[in-house]
Amino acid sequence: MKILVVGANGQIGKHLVRFIQESEHEAKAMIRNQEQASYFKELGAETVIVDLERSIEDIAKAAEGVDAIVFTAGSGPHTGKDKTILVDLDGAIKTIEAAKVASVKRFIMISSFDTRREAILNAPSSFKPYVAAKHYADEWLKSTDLDYTVIHPGALTNEKGTGKVNAATEVERGEVPREDIASVIFNSLVNNATIGKEFQVVSGNTSIKEALKSI
Amino acid sequence: MKILVVGANGQIGKHLVRFIQESEHEAKAMIRNQEQASYFKELGAETVIVDLERSIEDIAKAAEGVDAIVFTAGSGPHTGKDKTILVDLDGAIKTIEAAKVASVKRFIMISSFDTRREAILNAPSSFKPYVAAKHYADEWLKSTDLDYTVIHPGALTNEKGTGKVNAATEVERGEVPREDIASVIFNSLVNNATIGKEFQVVSGNTSIKEALKSI
Numbered sequence: 476m477k478i479l480v481v482g483a484n485g486q487i488g489k490h491l492v493r494f495i496q497e498s499e500h501e502a503k504a505m506i507r508n509q510e511q512a513s514y515f516k517e518l519g520a521e522t523v524i525v526d527l528e529r530s531i532e533d534i535a536k537a538a539e540g541v542d543a544i545v546f547t548a549g550s551g552p553h554t555g556k557d558k559t560i561l562v563d564l565d566g567a568i569k570t571i572e573a574a575k576v577a578s579v580k581r582f583i584m585i586s587s588f589d590t591r592r593e594a595i596l597n598a599p600s601s602f603k604p605y606v607a608a609k610h611y612a613d614e615w616l617k618s619t620d621l622d623y624t625v626i627h628p629g630a631l632t633n634e635k636g637t638g639k640v641n642a643a644t645e646v647e648r649g650e651v652p653r654e655d656i657a658s659v660i661f662n663s664l665v666n667n668a669t670i671g672k673e674f675q676v677v678s679g680n681t682s683i684k685e686a687l688k689s690i
Numbered sequence: 691m692k693i694l695v696v697g698a699n700g701q702i703g704k705h706l707v708r709f710i711q712e713s714e715h716e717a718k719a720m721i722r723n724q725e726q727a728s729y730f731k732e733l734g735a736e737t738v739i740v741d742l743e744r745s746i747e748d749i750a751k752a753a754e755g756v757d758a759i760v761f762t763a764g765s766g767p768h769t770g771k772d773k774t775i776l777v778d779l780d781g782a783i784k785t786i787e788a789a790k791v792a793s794v795k796r797f798i799m800i801s802s803f804d805t806r807r808e809a810i811l812n813a814p815s816s817f818k819p820y821v822a823a824k825h826y827a828d829e830w831l832k833s834t835d836l837d838y839t840v841i842h843p844g845a846l847t848n849e850k851g852t853g854k855v856n857a858a859t860e861v862e863r864g865e866v867p868r869e870d871i872a873s874v875i876f877n878s879l880v881n882n883a884t885i886g887k888e889f890q891v892v893s894g895n896t897s898i899k900e901a902l903k904s905i
Binding site: 528529530531555556557559560561564565568592595596601603604607608611 | 743744745746770771772774775776779780783807810811815816818819822823826
């Protein structure tokens with residue numbers, strides 16, 4: 476399986492490309508500029524340079540011939556709100572549309588912990604725009620007939636992954652290492668039971684493979 | 691006909707409520723706070739206080755019993771991008787969802803001149819987030835089974851209205867007084883031939899009533 480990782484140069488993306496390259500599968504890292512390429516070249520991964528602010532057609536070209544797309548690009552809640560619209564909302568939706576154009580059925584979206592409508596209302600006011608952007612991107616994906624999985628990670632940390640999580644439709648808010656989220660993504664890619672599902676993930680006591688079985 | 695005007699306290703909204711009150715119809719002005727009420731009370735219009743950052747249910751309650759909703763709220767392209775997400779995108783979509791909840795079929799959206807996908811790409815970079823927000827709000831509305839009209843005005847001015855416009859699916863970019871846009875909205879409300887249509891409007895040589903006949 477060949478997997479286009481959109482946002483490969485992010486911290487989750489880097490772990491994910493490594494996991495993919497260590498497996499029987501291949502990653503294609505979508506990055507914004509040539510300077511980001513060396514990490515991926517060292518892992519033997521293909522790279523493709525496309526800025527998410529470009530067109531659906533440009534993204535679709537990058538997605539040609541892959542079997543799955545992972546969207547893990549993210550301006551995060553603390554960047555300028557222009558990027559919240561142009562990356563988290565528009566970049567995500569263009570990638571979903573590009574998947575359709577390139578006939579890539581499998582799509583994994585890395586969302587925020589809670590993107591339900593009530594979460595926009597209840598978020599602290601500086602966080603609301605980010606939650607709204609992620610909400611609409613998730614809604615857009617779920618309204619397609621793509622084979623989607625929406626992953627809602629808890630508060631991301633740079634701790635080393637433990638390989639153990641708590642994953643379910645709703646879990647108690649908590650932290651989770653980015654490396655474990657990358658592993659959750661990888662294990663979702665190779666587990667078709669996660670298709671059509673969305674779930675929250677925080678650190679826990681269950682191995683990632685086991686946790687995904689009960690989703 | 692009773693018409694909920696969302697964003698009544700904006701300049702287009704104020705003209706529109708006046709036109710409605712001067713006709714056989716009635717306006718219900720949705721405003722953000724009590725201080726904005728006096729203008730509408732003088733016109734004999736009902737007011738309802740709901741901030742667009744509140745829930746769908748709150749907006750739906752304001753829409754109960756009306757026959758049509760006009761969304762003319764807008765942070766505009768020059769406010770903070772947080773408001774672009776929370777008003778132009780989320781406020782608009784919540785109002786659309788509120789129309790469904792309140793079983794109000796007729797919905798008129800005041801959009802921006804060009805909100806097609808290419809327009810996001812081609813807009814100057816400070817304008818892109820606004821175009822993207824309006825794009826998704828328009829797309830959301832057009833995907834519903836509401837009786838929608840999407841009006842795309844040219845560059846808005848505070849000149850006195852002339853009553854004459856150029857309106858079509860695509861017209862050459864140009865200016866148009868806010869008062870004329872209010873009149874286009876009013877005339878669309880009473881002309882069911884505008885249902886399911888979207889069109890651009892700038893100043894021109896055709897009376898508004900005539901212009902809407904050929905949409």
